[in-house]
Amino acid sequence: xxxxxxxxxxxxxxxxxxxxxxxxxxxxxxxxxxxxxxxxxxxxxxxxxxxxxxxxxxxxxxxxxxxxxxxxxxxxxxxxxxxxxxxxxxxxxxxxxxxxxxxxxxxxxxxxxxxxxxxxxxxxxxxxxxxxxxxxxxxxxxxxxxxxxxxxxxxxxxxxxxxxxxxxxxxxxxxxxxxxxxxxxxxxxxxxxxxxxxxxxxxxxxxxxxxxxxxxxxxxxxxxxxxxxxxxxxxxxxxxxxxxxxxxxxxxxxxxxxxxxxxxxxxxxxxxxxxxxxxxxxxxxxxxxxxxxxxxxxxxxxxxxxxxxxxxxxxxxxxxxxxxxxxxxxxxxxxxxxxxxxxxxxxxxxxxxxxxxxxxxxxxxxxxxxxxxxxxxxxxxxxxxxxxxxxxxxxxxxxxxxxxxxxxxx
Ligand SMILES: C[S@@+](CC[C@H](N)C(=O)[O-])C[C@H]1O[C@@H](n2cnc3c(N)ncnc32)[C@H](O)[C@@H]1O
Numbered sequence: 001x002x003x004x005x006x007x008x009x010x011x012x013x014x015x016x017x018x019x020x021x022x023x024x025x026x027x028x029x030x031x032x033x034x035x036x037x038x039x040x041x042x043x044x045x046x047x048x049x050x051x052x053x054x055x056x057x058x059x060x061x062x063x064x065x066x067x068x069x070x071x072x073x074x075x076x077x078x079x080x081x082x083x084x085x086x087x088x089x090x091x092x093x094x095x096x097x098x099x100x101x102x103x104x105x106x107x108x109x110x111x112x113x114x115x116x117x118x119x120x121x122x123x124x125x126x127x128x129x130x131x132x133x134x135x136x137x138x139x140x141x142x143x144x145x146x147x148x149x150x151x152x153x154x155x156x157x158x159x160x161x162x163x164x165x166x167x168x169x170x171x172x173x174x175x176x177x178x179x180x181x182x183x184x185x186x187x188x189x190x191x192x193x194x195x196x197x198x199x200x201x202x203x204x205x206x207x208x209x210x211x212x213x214x215x216x217x218x219x220x221x222x223x224x225x226x227x228x229x230x231x232x233x234x235x236x237x238x239x240x241x242x243x244x245x246x247x248x249x250x251x252x253x254x255x256x257x258x259x260x261x262x263x264x265x266x267x268x269x270x271x272x273x274x275x276x277x278x279x280x281x282x283x284x285x286x287x288x289x290x291x292x293x294x295x296x297x298x299x300x301x302x303x304x305x306x307x308x309x310x311x312x313x314x315x316x317x318x319x320x321x322x323x324x325x326x327x328x329x330x331x332x333x334x335x336x337x338x339x340x341x342x343x344x345x346x347x348x349x350x351x352x353x354x355x356x357x358x359x360x361x362x363x364x365x366x367x368x369x370x371x372x373x374x375x376x377x378x379x380x381x382x383x384x385x386x387x388x389x390x391x392x393x394x395x396x397x398x399x400x401x402x403x404x405x406x407x408x409x410x
Contacts, residue, residue, distance in 0.1 A: 009158045012205075013134075016156050017109045020062070024086065024111035027060040032238040035062050040088070042235035043151075043180065043252070053091050057119055060086035060112070063151035064232050065180025068092060070256035072176035076100040077146040080170060082135050082163070083107055083153025087116040087128070093149060094128050104145065106131045106138065135163040143172040148179075152252075155182040155206040164219045171259040177221065178256055182232065183209040185249020187284050189397045206250060208284060213255075214277065218268045222260035229253045247400045286345065286393045289338035289355070289386040296331035296362075297379065299324070325366035332359040335382050339389040346392035355385025 027035050034042045036059050040050060045066050050058065062085055073079055073096040081090045084105035094103045105128055107113050113132050120128050133139045135150075136159050148167045157163045167177060188204045207215070216224050232252035233245030245251075263271075271277075282288050303324060310317050336359040340352035358381025365375045 012158050013108065020085065020109040021111035023060055023062055024109065024115045027086075030237070032236055032241040033062065033064075033233075034235045034237070035060065037061075038235065039063060042232055044230065049092050050088075052095050053088050054119060054123055057087045057091055057116070060115060061088045062086075063089065063180060064182055064252040065151065065228070065230065065254045067149050067151050067178035067180045067254060068096075069227050069254050070176070070178035072178050072256060073097060073147050073149070078102045078104070078144065079147045079149055080104045080106060080138070080140065080145045080167075082138070082148060082150040082167065083156070084116060084130075085109075085112050085151075087119060087130075089149055089151050090116070090128050091119075091125065093147075094125055097127065099127060101127060103128045104131055104140065105129065106133050106135070108132065108134050136166060137162075138166040138170050140170045142169050143175075145170050146172060146175050148175070148177045150178075151180045152182065154179070158205070160207060160212075161215055161219070164215050168219045168221065168259060168262070173259060175259045176256070177216075177259070178254075180252060180254045181212070182206040182250055183212045183253055185209060185251075186247070186397070188248065189394045191394075191398055206248075209253070210280060212253075214271075216255075216257055218263060218271055220260045220263040221257040224255065224257040227254045227256055244400055286338075286342060286390065289335045289342070289389060292331050292335035292338055293379075293382055293386050296328055296335060296382070299331055300328045300375075300379075329359070329363045329366050332362045332378070332382055335359070335386060339382075339385045342389040342393055346389075346396045348392055351385045351389035351392065353385075354388065355382050358382035358385060 022029055023031065023035055033039070039061050040058060040063070043063050043065050045068075049066070049068055067089065073093055075096070075098040077097045078101060079090075079093045079097055081087075081093060081103060084090045084107050087105055090103045090105040094101075097103060105116055107116070107130075110132065113130055116128075117130050119125070120130060131139060135153060135157050148171060150167075154160055154163055171177070184206045185208065187208050188206075206212075213224050213226070230252055233242050233250055236242050236245065282291050303319070307317050307319060336352070336355035339355035343349055343352055358378045361374055361378030361381060365371055365378060
């Protein structure tokens, strides 16, 4: 999962409420994301679905996709719309469930709720109930709804696992979920995710696609299907936002899934240690260099410490020194290669040269002429290259996100 560190959830909630209060009060104010009818076009809604939706609801629509492609709502169902906004999806769902069903429209922004309450009263939408609440603490009993729908919301929620656990909790066993949301291909740095303004205005709250799907699977959802993925930001009125979204691989996805069995917390934690997942995380965060360097140090000094400890315990171990040295050099070379690959992201060759130099020095001391001073110098050079590369990668990601935020607030 994308690391979320050091931010204040309250500050992010305030920034998100501020942003969507403006959308509710003045939908034509001009945002870096599509709002209103242009948003419904960007999300590719079938015009027939929008037929029963009053203009006043459509005017403040801010969805990112069309969750109804999942086709999971049936007459008589109780449907929860998480982050209902101005109520477009709630109104469509209210038609689908009919008079025997019910739609619970949950949102945390009072201005959006007021807008929707007026509409519900004015249009006599008797089967919609408007509820003020947080997606991370849904004020509903366990197993009380048949379907959860949500559109463009979870990317704005800091504690996504908690919100997903809440969706699971309120759904009856076998209940269905339809979601449209933003995902990214490249993780955003923790400092960007810590900035409430960036969170509300940019793509920084979104999660990396595979991690997003894994969060649902971990929580116990089955048959998690991506029905469609589209370039939502292509419709952004801001070219800078389009560029930032492209750089992060940000896009909208539409999902369908089913509530399965509850997964014990210990098993959920164990799933996160799946080596394929760990490998993916290292790759996306540019941490292969760190991992290879740590492995090289462990192979070198960890082995020495283990052999010494065994000897102290009276166990003699015969070490194949050539194989040992080859393993250390191979891991140091791997770290240097990973650092060299960072050039593609930040276009600086310094870290790669430093790390390669370090790996060459380690190779020299292992196979040509041993010296502890040169060995330590070799490791220090590789470590320097790894750290330099990491800092440059983080800076390039931060710059991208901030560029998008500056553009969107201009
Ligand atoms: C992008 S808008 C989408 C609104 C609506 N789903 C639509 O399609 O027009 C996001 C909405 O989610 C609400 N929201 C964001 N975070 C929330 C949270 N933690 N709990 C409840 N609502 C939230 C916001 O107030 C806003 O109305």
